[in-house]
Amino acid sequence: MKKWVKQIGAASLVAMLSACGTSPTGRNQLLLFPEDQMSAMGQQAFTSMKEELKISNKRVANSYVECVARSITANVPQEVFAGQWEVVVFDDEQVNAFALPGGKIGVYTGLLKVAENQHQLAAVIGHEVGHVIANHGNERMSIGTASQLTTQVVGQVLAANEVPYSGPIMAAMGLGAQVGVQLPYSRSHESEADLIGLTLMAQSGFNPQESVSLWHNMDAASEGNRPPELLSTHPAPSSRIQNLQANMSEANALYQQAPRRPDCK
Known part of the structure; x- marks a missing residue:
């Protein structure tokens, strides 16, 4: 193996180990990625969307x-975002919402047809803010960067050693990184955001039991149009409901x- 390939791999490993959280x-x-960079990217993306x-x-x-979002963000740690969150409702039939680093929240009007009350809307907004609290955007970008770098290094190793069939091997590695690393991480992010959101909504005075009702509504709204959980970035609604119910006792106490x-209103 060429010396410079080893050096790239070693440098990459040191950089990744020093960036653990x-x-x-x-x-x-x-x-x-540093927090100020993530905030700047979130603010820029939000401006473009508007x-x-x-x-x-x-x-x-x-x-x-605005009322639901303000109630939720009042309980977000100051180290996550210390300013006033900007909340915008987008006139779009998507059943969705999002939160971005830098204190930005977007809600699509389509969600208001599925989230039937303030508690269910709080479950969604709490979940989205949970992604920000847990630095999921940073982590996803970091995993993608690390996976790409690893693939490049392995490609150089294969080429340096004239490994036969290196093309199919690299293609398989790309699929493996998606199914074996990135998708499971995305699912773990969703489950983690569900739990953070459950805590947030309960602390904010919204009934945590309504998070389960929300996912029953979401499941009905999807009309079965969902890929298998193994190949999905999101857990199945049944898995989310089970996860929420397992943590409901603590949420009810909060x-x-x-x-x-x-x-x-």
Whole structure:
């Protein structure tokens, strides 16, 4: 093996080991990007979305979403984001929402047809903010960067040693990285965000039991159009419900201790 290939591999390993972190649930993470860079990217992406997507002009819907979001973000640790979160409702039939580093939250009007009350909407917003709290965006980018770098190094090793059939091997590695690393990480991110969101909504005075009802609604809205869980970035609704119910006792205790009960109309 050529000396420079070894050096690249060693340098890559040192860089990745020095960028380890721990998620709120105690899971080890690879975080290669600084927080200020992630915030800048989140803010830039949000600005672009506001320019490209139609923003809802329905005052009632906007006030409702704003009320739920403000209640949730009041319980986000200051080290995650210390400023005032920007909340925008996009006039789009997508059943979706998102949160970005840098204090940005977007909710699509289509979600308001599936999240039937303030508690269910809080479950979604809590989940999305949970991704930000757990640095999932940073971790996904880091995993992608590390996987690409590893593939490049292995490709150089194969070429340097004139390994037969290196093309098919590299192609198989690409698929293996997706199914074996990136998809499971995405599913673990979703499950982790579910639990962080469950805690957030309960602390904020929203009924955590409604998170289970939400996923029953989501399952019905999907009409079975979902890939097998093994090849999906998201766990199946049944898996999410089981995960939420397993942690419901603690969430209910937090809900009973919450200092206020939001009334978002």
